[in-house]
Amino acid sequence: xxVSQRADSVTxxxxxxxxxxxxxxxxxxVQKVLPPLLILALLGGIWExxxxxxxxxLPPPSQVLRDTWDLIINPFYDYGGNDKGMGWxxxxxxxxxxxxxxLAVIAGISLGVLVGQSTWALRGLDPVFQVLRTVPPLAxxxxxxxxxxxxxxxAIFVIFITAIWPIIINTSVGVRNIxxxxxxxxxxxxxxxxxxxxxxxxxxxxxxxxxxxxxxxxLSWLAIVAAEMLIGGVGIGFFIxxxxxxxxxxxxxxxxxxxxxxxxxxxxxxxYVGNRVTRGTxxx
Amino acid sequence: MTARYLSIEQVDMTxxxxxxxxxxxxxxxxxxERGEYIxxxxxxxxxxxxxxxxxxxxxxxxSGAVILxxxxxxxxxxxxxxxxxxxxxxxxLTVYENVALAVNKxxxxxxxxxxxxxxxxxxxxxxxxxxxxxxxxxxISGGMKQRVGIARxxxxxxxxxxxxxxxxxxxxxTRAHLQEEVMRIQxxxxxxxxxxxxxxxxxxxxxxxxxxxxxxxxxxxxxxLDIDLPRPRNRxxxxxxxxxxxxxxxxxxxxxxxxxxVEDLAExxxxxxxxxxxxxxxA
Numbered sequence: 001x002x003v004s005q006r007a008d009s010v011t012x013x014x015x016x017x018x019x020x021x022x023x024x025x026x027x028x029x030v031q032k033v034l035p036p037l038l039i040l041a042l043l044g045g046i047w048e049x050x051x052x053x054x055x056x057x058l059p060p061p062s063q064v065l066r067d068t069w070d071l072i073i074n075p076f077y078d079y080g081g082n083d084k085g086m087g088w089x090x091x092x093x094x095x096x097x098x099x100x101x102x103l104a105v106i107a108g109i110s111l112g113v114l115v116g117q118s119t120w121a122l123r124g125l126d127p128v129f130q131v132l133r134t135v136p137p138l139a140x141x142x143x144x145x146x147x148x149x150x151x152x153x154x155a156i157f158v159i160f161i162t163a164i165w166p167i168i169i170n171t172s173v174g175v176r177n178i179x180x181x182x183x184x185x186x187x188x189x190x191x192x193x194x195x196x197x198x199x200x201x202x203x204x205x206x207x208x209x210x211x212x213x214x215x216x217x218x219l220s221w222l223a224i225v226a227a228e229m230l231i232g233g234v235g236i237g238f239f240i241x242x243x244x245x246x247x248x249x250x251x252x253x254x255x256x257x258x259x260x261x262x263x264x265x266x267x268x269x270x271x272y273v274g275n276r277v278t279r280g281t282x283x284x
Numbered sequence: 285m286t287a288r289y290l291s292i293e294q295v296d297m298t299x300x301x302x303x304x305x306x307x308x309x310x311x312x313x314x315x316x317e318r319g320e321y322i323x324x325x326x327x328x329x330x331x332x333x334x335x336x337x338x339x340x341x342x343x344x345x346x347s348g349a350v351i352l353x354x355x356x357x358x359x360x361x362x363x364x365x366x367x368x369x370x371x372x373x374x375x376x377l378t379v380y381e382n383v384a385l386a387v388n389k390x391x392x393x394x395x396x397x398x399x400x401x402x403x404x405x406x407x408x409x410x411x412x413x414x415x416x417x418x419x420x421x422x423x424i425s426g427g428m429k430q431r432v433g434i435a436r437x438x439x440x441x442x443x444x445x446x447x448x449x450x451x452x453x454x455x456x457x458t459r460a461h462l463q464e465e466v467m468r469i470q471x472x473x474x475x476x477x478x479x480x481x482x483x484x485x486x487x488x489x490x491x492x493x494x495x496x497x498x499x500x501x502x503x504x505x506x507x508x509l510d511i512d513l514p515r516p517r518n519r520x521x522x523x524x525x526x527x528x529x530x531x532x533x534x535x536x537x538x539x540x541x542x543x544x545x546v547e548d549l550a551e552x553x554x555x556x557x558x559x560x561x562x563x564x565x566x567a
Contacts, residue, residue: 181372203376
């Protein structure tokens, strides 16, 4: 046993030159970067061909680039009012998402733990959650506008109410699925409630919690764009609506690309944190 | 009544599910001396693990009591540490941290940080795991996980160590190896141990007394066999020892002649069906 283990832990000999690193880099470029670039070029080409005829309703990519070049190279201008660069627009949206999502994380994990731990809470709350979670995000907007009398907290509330359901549901499933063995270990060690929560429950449920957090962040980003279209002000959602009213289709297309990229980055960030935190947890 | 170290007194256990009561254990009495190694053997489903869980305090007996060192057992605690069959290490903690969780909790007030650290290392060294302190459970083999489980249980300095089929999930070679380790550690520490097993050789090789449970429902202590073999024991020389073979046969006779496992329903049904088919062919 110990022999094989020693053999495993022998470190790799240090590379004599940079060649292996260059080789690795080349492999990554060929396998990971090249295929999506090729597909992008192909799709862009098709789009260019389809939209190049004089009567086309949408601009081809070359024209989008020409129309929006000022916006691309100058993302942080501020001419007052809503006339701000794309960077500011996105940051404004991200700020709302950050507030709403953070509240959803705190409330969602707490409620999820409650529902996962207590059979009575499960019986009482679960049916309510199951009904409320099917309500579309934007349907909450009028009622929250009526309640808060102000657009910013309303948008934050919409994010909150959108992101919270998958967090609650996944957390409660994770807590309910903590193996009996871990509970027994905790009982033999006589861990108190707080120690059990920190040492056993959170790590054991972490893979579930993080899948809820990941779904939640995706949904918040989906909801903010729609909510901002309605509430106005600075933000990528209203930017799109504004561009539509001004018939600046190229601006809309650029904004859509940015929205997609930001959503992708948000998803990856939560996934990365989840991977770091739950390392080793999912496997027995 | 004599003052015993651990006594299990008239323990009954009845589980009720959906209004149906099923008695698992009936009137179990057992006295264990300090430093004694007891093996509990019986067919699967006879309630061995239930009995161990009652001693551990993880479940409460319907009636009767377990008294350890003058105190009645009502809930689980570090004075009765358990080595679970499937190791039950926490997968997000390293080998060191798994043992540290137990040690730091058990000796939080009585030992300094440095003492606790040294104690963790000593216990892991005792089971031969010093080389893998910072590995996670999924990076080590099944046998190694069980070693860590044993180290964690030993490190709590329990009054009685409870082993729930500790080697059941391991391959034969690893199992033999770990049995040797447990014997070696037992020579050194003289712990009081109760081990659940269904392996006759393991029971005879390791224990001072074998408690044989009858088949459930309402299992009770069928026979108790004293194993009077000198320690340290060696499985190879014992293989030719007539006493060893005698003890083995005693246990086997109990398990396979007196307490033959009732044919399970599925098998019986299959036999009936094939008999019916045969008759049909004849007709």
